[in-house]
Amino acid sequence: MIKKVQLPLQTLNLVVGFMVWVIISSLLPFIREDIDIPADKIAILTAIPVVLGSILRIPLGYYANIIGARLVFLISFVLLLFPVFYISEASSYIDLVIGGLILGVGGAVFSVGVTSLPKYYPKEKHGFVNGIYGAGNIGTAISTFAAPIIATQIGWSLTIKLYLILLLIFIVLNFILGDRQEVKVKTPIIEQIKGVYKNPKLWYFSLFYFITFGSFVAFTVYLPNFLVSNFGLDKVDAGIRTAGFIAIATLFRPIGGWLGDKFQPLFLLMGVFLVYTLAAIMLAFSPSILLYSIGCLVIALCAGIGNGVIFKLVPFYFNKQAGIANGIVSMMGGLGGFFPPLLLAAIHSITGQYAIGFMLLSSVSLASLVLVVSMYYQDKLNLAQQVFNSTGQGIIVTDITSKIQAVNPAFTALTGFRDEEVIGQTPRILKTARQEKEFYDAMWKSIKETGAWQGEIWNRKKNGEEFLEWLNISAVKDETGEDVSYVGTFTDITAHRQKTSE
Template sequence: MHRGSLQLTLQTSSLIVGFMVWVILSSLMPFITNDIELSTGQISIVTAVPVILGSIMRVPIGYWTNRFGARIVFLLSFIVLLFPVYFISIANSMGHLILGGLFLGISGAVFSAGVTALPKYYPKEKHGLVNGIYGMGNAGTAITSFAAPILANMYGWRRTVLFYLVLLALFAVLNFLLGDRKEPKVNTPLVQQIKGVYRNSKLWFLSFFYFITFGAFVAFTIYLPGFLVNHFGLNEVDAGVRTAIFIVFATILRPVGGWLGDRFDPFKILMMVFAGLTLAGALLAFTPSLLLYTIGCLAVSFFAGIGNGTIFKLVPLYFSKQAGIVNGIVAAMGGLGGFFPPLLLTAVSSLTGHYSIGFMALSELSLASLILVFWMYYQDKLFVSENILEHTAEGMMLTEKDGTIVRVNPAFTKVTGYLPDEIIGQTPSILQSGKHDQTFYEKMWEEIKENGYWQGQIWNKRKSGDIYQEWLTISAIKNEAGEIKYYAGLFSDLTAT
């Protein structure tokens, strides 16, 4: 098997196990509350606690993966997880559940390992798809949401928790035996990596986007089982099955989002994602019937799944040299996005008797994200245009409609000798060589007015006074109303060839 394919299979399977463990408490909560008395608020705290460490630890785990490799990170993580999982199986109080649940968060933090390690084995044009396939490890939450209630009905919730010890031990051994011992390492100090990225606005925008998409996925995964039982009166197994469907749908769509990010402009995909989440949140805010509520939840699952895959196409695209730390930060923000909503929904329900404000918050945050994506999309276009202008080999000059020069590029300075400060504010007449009469220029401008452009050979003068011949194209640049706003001149020095 190809080295990358083996690691993709192993690490995706390991993530499935990690996510299975991560949602033990939320999936078994209806059974746990039969043994340990908990209020609605306490249930929200207990089920949200695993997300805390699962979010915070994603930053150092991304860094450690770059430094030590995914093999060591998965191996040690699964060994450490044996202790909190066993502790939860013998818990008899809220304090025990919180303590065990806190360290259970390590199982969610291992997400950073794969998204940091796997792109090393594949070219950039496949990073979106590869990270999307790895992200299908989210299916672990669906497996637990579906299977844990069934096993708990048969064997009790404590024995069900003990079953996960076997899985953790098995995958610790598999990572020890099959993990890549020769994975390329990055030994840049953590502080240096953070300094290299924390001022980059793209890092924080991508973190915010993932806060919404993955946060919505985690929040609904945690909150749905209890909500469907308490609000709609479903039994625990039915609620688990519906939650599993939500998770599987989002999980399947994650590699689709990565593939779409590889094939098309990722920002356009994110525009669709946040527009969809805005509408879905608004629908859920009106506390509809079970049918409409199901449609709203499936819409959240669809757009969150696509968004999760697309966002991790952008991370290695913009931060190839600091992928470990950036993956960790973005993933951590996504995890935190799953921590706050269940608590917010519970608080809102306690104060108002319904969940509308909480769902509307999802809609409004998604709308804010949509606006930011539009802004980033056009900033990216401006960045590309700026690079073209600065690095093109031809000289380029931009003038106002009245002929005032407002912009030149480095190639212009190289050909003419004029620095930007010397030429901006002047008119192109400063370059005239004296070899052309007024009729030549009048015909030039007549052709520009008639056709929108002119091109041909022309003699001009450098700052040094030397006369040179160039091939010049002048184009009129119009706004959406069809009015001429600028003229762009693009030229190459013919005497230099």
């Protein structure tokens, strides 16, 4: 029973954490009526929870593996009681800065669920599960739209105090329903970092999430004002369109995770970044409101699918270091939600339009598409290399002049020759005097005519010992049908021959 409620419980935890995370930015117009906040300090004030909430995702993801999600959520929500109450009683800009620092914990809890929940489900469901959990980021939208409405009725201070009740409810729920028996992984954090930071895939996923989640946040922040100032829409209409953007991106996050479970995730990411590139180019040319709306909805769909697929891939590639890897990738996504809006604002202040910002998005998306394609083919090469290295049969690869190009570990185990001793040589290095020239002539005639040969052959090891092997030789041809290399696979059958002779 307890294990079954972890997905809905932790998803609601994320909703609450994200609701608390954006308290200041959601209620800033009301807070400014009572507290003097310099205009040039507003960006810093709203950025502090975002940046801290992103950075703290690394330790919270790590500790989710060490002590379990139940305790991390409990401790996080208890800690959040203090800044929420402190901000509700704030009377100065400094008070808001101090409270905002600890509010970052609300955004940092994202890495807890993506680390914990995959433990309860088979790998083929990880994408869907993390997608459902990730949909909890709708908590930012709930606060953004609901908090101002409540504040108009009871004031911003009492509105913030309502969050204390919400936190207390979820402290109790986690205490009662949190899983005390969650599987723990106690690898030291330094070892986990060493195990992942040199892996380029970690930084690829960080870039991908920086784009998908960052664009989601950037569009959420800028669409209302942009639609009003550029297309003359009223605030209600702009708000409804923005709400539609958020709803689509949130809905398609679990759908993206589910698709990642059913299909090749890297193919899905290729499609996501291809569409991103085209949609951003279209938006850069300031189309009509209809085309602009379509472009934004396409971005929302891609952001949702991309976010879901990425957190299907992270635990797949970093199973043993899921906590730290999830923390780093989600941290970059959080920072992606911070820097693009600032960049868009700077570009708009200089040029008076957002076109350059959209072109930058298209360029980075195109670069990401290239990276995903390279990852896909690198994975295929790695798989082929693993098969080559792990097979129990000796393998020898030569070019058409019979010079050895590669051998596998089994070749070394069977013959005693290391790869550096035979690469560049010919298979004659293994030759014995047991076969006549006619034997080799017949063997190569068969290879030239049929593309293959198999049979028994005597060869010698590095120590001079002769052994009988069963050898298969196949020709590798190019598109024109010409031989480009030869692959020989063999096994030592000396002992088997001796037994049958007895």
